[in-house]
Structure formats: C-alpha cells, structure tokens
C-alpha cells in the first residue's frame with residue numbers, strides 16, 4: 001500500500017492503489033478480461049513486449065479469448081486456433097492468410113454464398129484467381145487444378161443443398177499436389193466431423209451457430225493442424241486488426257459446456273421431423289445427409305458421428321415459389337430467419353447457385369430448435385394442410 005493519499009477519482013481508476021481485490025477466490029466460470037490496453041512493469045518490458053508476454057494489446061487477445069481458442073484446439077484436434085469476429089470473417093481471414101497475388105483457389109459449387117461472393121468479387125482485386133468445382137466429382141476437381149492452385153475450399157455438407165463429399169479423397173488429391181485444404185465445418189459444430197484427422201489443414205467454424213447456441217452473438221474460428229500454419233493465420237489476423245470481445249467469448253465458452261447435449265437431442269428431434277417430411281405428399285425430397293435420398297449419405301455414415309439440426313427439403317415440382325413462400329409464412333412456431341443452431345426453429349425458402357442446378361422443386365431450409373416437438377409437428381402439418389387445400393384448387397382449375 002502506498003503512503004500517499006489518493007483522490008477518490010484516482011482510486012476509481014486504480015483500485016490496486018487502494019489495496020486491490022481479495023485473492024484466493026475460487027469459482028467455476030472463466031473470468032472475463034475486457035481490455036484495450038495491456039500494462040507493463042517497465043519501459044524495457046514494453047519495448048520487448050512481443051517476446052516477453054503473450055498479452056500485448058486488446059486486439060491480440062486476452063486470457064478469456066485464449067481460453068476459448070484452447071477449447072477449440074481440443075475439439076478440432078488442432079495445434080492452434082485463431083478467433084475471428086464472425087464465421088464469415090473466419091472464412092475471409094483464411095483466404096487472405098493462405099493466398100498471394102498470382103495464386104489460384106478452388107471453391108465448391110455448393111459453398112456458403114458469402115464465401116462464393118468473396119472469391120468472385122474481392123479476390124480478383126488482389127490478383128487472386130478462383131474457379132468453382134463439383135465437390136461430388138473428383139475427376140472434375142482434378143481437371144480444375146492449375147500449377148498455381150494453392151488452396152482447396154471444402155464445405156461438407158454443402159450449404160443449402162447438404163450433399164456430403166468424400167473429404168479424405170479430396171484431401172489426398174490436394175495433398176499430393178501440395179495444395180492446402182480448408183473446410184467450413186460449421187454444420188458439424190466441430191463435433192460430428194473431424195476434418196483435421198481426415199487430412200484437411202484448416203477447419204473453420206461459425207461459432208455463431210451451435211457453440212454460442214442461443215442466437216445472441218456472432219463469432220468464428222480458424223483451427224489449424226500445424227502450429228506454423230496457425231501462426232501464419234494469427235499474423236494475418238493481427239495485421240488486419242480483427243478481434244473479438246471477451247464477453248462474447250465468455251458466452252461461447254458457456255455454450256460449449258452444453259453443446260454436446262444440445263446437439264445429440266437436436267439430432268434426434270431433427271431426424272424425426274426429416275423422416276416425417278419425407279412422407280408428405282407435396283414433398284419431393286428431404287436433403288439431410290442422414291436420409292438415404294441425400295447425395296453422399298453413405299459418406300456421411302462413414303465420416304460423421306451424428307446429425308445436425310439444419311437441412312432442406314424440396315417441394316414437389318407442382319408447388320410454385322409463391323406457394324412455397326405462403327407455406328413458410330403460415331408457420332407460427334418456426335420463425336423466418338437465417339442464423340441456425342440456436343434454440344429457435346427456423347424456416348427459409350432458399351435458392352441454390354446457378355452453376356449448381358441440383359433441384360427441380362422449390363427448396364426450404366429448416367432448423368429444428370428446442371421447442372416441444374409436438375408443437376413443431378402441429379405447425380408443419382397445419383401449413384401442409386393449407387398448402388394441400390390451395391393445391392387442389394390450382395389443380396382443379398388447371399383441369
């Protein structure tokens with residue numbers, strides 16, 4: 001304790017000068033270290049800060065952000081994980097860390113749409129070329145590889161249409177040519193699929209979805225199999241000034257404690273809904289990798305350890321886009337929204353990319369949440385009944 005008498009204004013800023021807080025407190029939650037500035041014991045320590053301490057500045061991380069990165073290393077089997085402000089930021093950070101002017105990247109046709117847009121709209125400005133490949137056709141991928149191809153993106157199952165690709169085969173093909181593989185592993189929450197163990201270099205997550213688990217924040221992560229690659233990603237992230245809030249990390253760490261339970265139960269409830277949907281007259285096809293009609297079902301059985309809660313179904317070709325929209329609008333418990341993986345059930349009519357014409361009917365993506373399953377079934381069957389009544393009118397008029 002200092003002998004000086006400090007003004008209350010000063011002590012409000014320096015509680016340590018008033019004696020600090022009690023030591024020896026033990027509890028179960030990760031402390032939230034909010035900070036912009038990190039303080040140092042001496043000028044020389046500050047000068048050597050990058051060598052002296054893992055804690056340098058707010059944007060570079062705090063013990064709270066590091067605690068989350070360590071949990072993700074464990075979950076993904078990674079040497080190093082780097083957090084990003086959103087799932088999309090984790091994707092764009094990976095592109096920027098892995099590619100230089102003159103390089104070429106291959107992106108799957110069924111990729112998350114903003115990832116596709118970044119490849120076509122931003123990368124050309126940096127002198128980086130991209131091409132799109134069919135993730136279900138290894139020969140077409142092999143033919144698309146160029147001497148300057150440096151990165152292969154994979155998303156499995158694919159966004160919106162949910163095909164599962166042969167990830168180990170894609171990785172083997174890329175590795176034989178010295179090409180790095182990055183996988184958007186958001187569907188599996190890093191739990192149902194382990195891309196790094198199957199040969200990928202990078203696994204990215206939108207922690208926004210199952211990890212946070214309650215629809216109340218956005219965050220992403222880039223997990224790398226090798227420490228050197230992790231360092232390359234971290235250097236790029238720090239150069240870009242991308243950082244995450246320790247408060248949000250606290251919420252993700254809390255969500256991760258119950259994620260396994262949520263995923264297991266959501267998987268069970270989702271399969272019940274998916275199988276029921278497959279029986280409906282006006283449904284042509286259910287696109288969930290756990291159902292036999294979904295392309296890559298056998299690969300899902302081989303490589304995945306469970307079912308996630310987001311999937312699509314295709315209406316019969318006779319259902320118009322307007323009728324499909326009305327079906328979605330009639331739902332009362334399912335809400336209309338994009339960011340799945342939380343506790344709330346969602347429905348959204350979606351389109352696939354023009355170069356991925358795998359569908360004939362209108363497509364609706366569903367996320368099953370944790371509402372009582374009975375209410376979800378009632379909601380869906382009411383919407384189908386109304387659609388069937390409408391449909392009969394339309395069919396009669398046509399006759």
Ligand SMILES: *Cc1c(COP(=O)(O)O)cnc(C)c1O
Pocket residue numbers: 086087088089112159184186187206207208209218219220339
């Ligand atoms: C949601 C999502 C993202 C993006 O995550 P945000 O945190 O919303 O930016 C990326 N990839 C997939 C497959 C997603 O579902």
